[in-house]
Amino acid sequence: EEFKPINDGEVRIYSCGPTVYNYAHIGNLRTYIFMDILRRVLKSNGYKLKHVMNITDVGHLVSDADEGEDKMMKTAKEQKKSPWEIAEYYTNVFFNDIKELNIDIPEIIPKATEHINEMIEFVQGLLDKGYAYHTSDGIYFDISKFKDYGKLSRIDLEGQMAGARVEVNEEKRNPSDFALWKKAPKEHIMQWPSPWGMGYPGWHIECSAMARKYLGDVFDIHTGGVDHIPIHHENEIAQSEALLGKPAVRYWMHGEFLLVDNGKMSKSLGNTYTISDLKKKGYSPIVYRYFCLNA
Secondary structure (H helix, E strand, C coil): CCCCCCECCEEEEEECCCECCCCCCHHHHHHHHHHHHHHHHHHHCCCEEEEEECEECCCCEEECCCEEEEHHHHHHHHHCCCHHHHHHHHHHHHHHHHHHCCCCCCCECCEHHHCHHHHHHHHHHHHHCCCEEEECCEEEECHHHCCCCCCCCCCCHHHHHHCCCCCCCCCCCCCCCEEEEEECCCCCCCCECCCCCCEEECHHHHHHHHHHHHHCCCEEEEEEEHHHHHHHHHHHHHHHHHHHCCCCEEEEEEECCCEECCEECCHHHCCCCCHHHHHHCCCCHHHHHHHHHCC
16 A cells, blocks of 8 residues: 555654563564664655554553453562562663664653553543443453454454354453453552542553544554454454544554564463573674564
């Protein structure tokens, strides 16, 4: 597709930033090298950039499909630190890593925990429009009310729903409904007051709320890794379009996986390398950047 910005001479971009619960591996960082190349290409074409990259410091559960513990809480328990200490430590490591890779930093870096009010307002808007519903553990988006669900990943939702395994959460109307707001048990450290009691935001709502605050209802480009397409970005599209009544994003752009032995590099598979691992092996981070630029 030919790129045509909404406003002449300016490009507004949102990039999904890191969940700061662990070290970013070089597969994660490939996505930010891609983001950096995009920034440089647009700048060299004379565009002024307004670019947002968020820091997810709450609400990203172990499973992208809203199951398990919050990643921040899990690491905090393991390391016997507060989630805020964990977030600060891994945020600093991430920025050091991208500096070593000569990655241009976006103009605006909002943290999820500093935008809870915007998220609550967004969720309330979806409830008011009939796209969301209450369960005993939170507020969920009803994907059956959004007819275009699946248009980015082109998933066969009906086939998927017919063959869905029994869900852990039986209160959900559809297996793919996703959490907008989670009610927090008393012992949960990261929680905020809301019209629905104490709780914390779902991961997907964070990006939509922060993008809207800084870039307006409609913006040019949204970036992330290909792993975001089937769930995270699909959910962002659903909740943003449901609230606005129109698409929020003009162009979606995704960085591919970095493969290790022909498989995906992921923390769950234990085949990850960090920037410090590369340095220990005698490679400059810039050599890794050059390797990515050759692909």
